Amino acid sequence: MKILARIDWFYTTVVILTGLVIKIIFYPLLPRPWGSKISAWFIRILIFLRVRTIGTVDPDAQMFIINHQSELDIGVMESITTRDLAWVAKKELFEVPFFSLAIRLSEDIPLERESKTALVSLLKAAKDRIDRGRAICIFPEGTRSESGKMRPFKPGAKIIADRFSLRVQPVVMIGTAKRYSNKTFTASPGSVTVVLLESFVADKSDREWLKRLHDEMQETYEHHLGKESS
Numbered sequence: 001m002k003i004l005a006r007i008d009w010f011y012t013t014v015v016i017l018t019g020l021v022i023k024i025i026f027y028p029l030l031p032r033p034w035g036s037k038i039s040a041w042f043i044r045i046l047i048f049l050r051v052r053t054i055g056t057v058d059p060d061a062q063m064f065i066i067n068h069q070s071e072l073d074i075g076v077m078e079s080i081t082t083r084d085l086a087w088v089a090k091k092e093l094f095e096v097p098f099f100s101l102a103i104r105l106s107e108d109i110p111l112e113r114e115s116k117t118a119l120v121s122l123l124k125a126a127k128d129r130i131d132r133g134r135a136i137c138i139f140p141e142g143t144r145s146e147s148g149k150m151r152p153f154k155p156g157a158k159i160i161a162d163r164f165s166l167r168v169q170p171v172v173m174i175g176t177a178k179r180y181s182n183k184t185f186t187a188s189p190g191s192v193t194v195v196l197l198e199s200f201v202a203d204k205s206d207r208e209w210l211k212r213l214h215d216e217m218q219e220t221y222e223h224h225l226g227k228e229s230s
Contacts, residue, residue, distance in 0.1 A: 005186035012047050012180050012187040016071065019043040020102045027105045033084040036106055040078035048189035049076075049179060054224070055196030057081045061169035062130055063202075065157050067150050067217055068139035070176035072192075077137060077171065080194060086129040088138040088156070091118075109136070111156060119159070126160045136160065140210070146177040146184075148221070153214045162204035170197040170213055172220045195220050 019039040027035030044051070049072070057080065064085070066073060078085060087103070091110040094100050109125045112118035126136055138160070140153035161168050175192040197220065203209065 002186075005188060008187040008189070009180070009185045015043055015046045016075075016180075019075070020099065023102050024105060027102075033078075033082075033106070036078050036085070037082070040075040043072075043075045044079050047179070047187070050191035051076055051080060052191055052193045053080055053196065054193065055198075057083070057196055058167070058169045058199040059083075060167055061135055061199050062164075062166040063136040063138065063157070063161055063168045064171050065153075065168055065213065065217075066137060066139055066171040067173055067221065068141050068144050069146055069173055070144065070180050071182060072176045072180045073139070073173050074137075076173065076176060076192060076194060084134045085137045086126075086134045088122075088126075088136060113142075122156070123160065123163055127164060130164060130166070136166070140214075144177070144183070146181060148225070150214060150218050150221070153210050155210070158202070158210040161202035165204075166202050167199050168202055169199040170217055171195070172197065172217050172224070174221055174224055193224055195224055 019042050022042055023035050023039035026038055029035075030038075043049075061083075064077065066077060074087060086106070087108040088111050089103060089108050091112040093103060094110045107129070109122065109129065111122060129136060138157045140157045141151040142154045143151070145151050160166065172195040173192065174195065175190075178188065179190060179192055180187040197216070200209075
């Protein structure tokens with residue numbers, strides 16, 4: 001079984017890289033965001049990934065806050081909505097050859113950690129994308145967590161949402177790490193679940209909303225994981 005999981009991981013990795021090539025080729029040729037959508041669906045179909053959604057995407061949401069388990073998370077989110085998404089990503093990723101081209105084409109937003117001066121650039125970029133009708137997508141944990149326990153949420157999402165009083169929709173990914181993991185070098189075809197929680201408008205006077213959201217998303221994850229296991 002371990003050998004099969006390694007073979008599946010290698011195959012899935014090749015499919016993901018090919019999907020990025022497709023995005024790079026089609027993005028300048030098609031109206032946005034269809035380059036990203038075609039790439040996401042190409043990956044989903046070829047790795048035999050089924051996605052079960054609970055709830056609906058809010059067409060008026062300006063920010064999606066998503067827990068992060070796997071490299072598949074972005075493609076899954078892109079494939080369940082026609083919205084033009086702008087992803088907040090570590091600045092280092094904008095310097096990785098090949099991958100940087102894909103995220104620069106779609107004008108994703110670089111995040112430089114531990115830099116107060118970079119906050120101004122982050123807010124400026126976020127406002128630009130919002131003004132153009134795009135929705136900001138952010139992983140508030142800052143990195144992947146495959147344990148089932150979400151890491152503490154970093155303040156970036158709250159800073160952006162509070163500054164512009166954004167309409168926020170939380171999204172809980174369940175099972176994506178089981179389908180593809182760069183930590184264990186394993187993968188397997190199958191299904192994942194995406195739970196779309198109710199949207200809300202960020203209120204900067206409420207200093208604890210991000211912490212409460214973390215707890216709500218964790219409870220949602222455990223609830224639906226338990227239902228799937230029973």
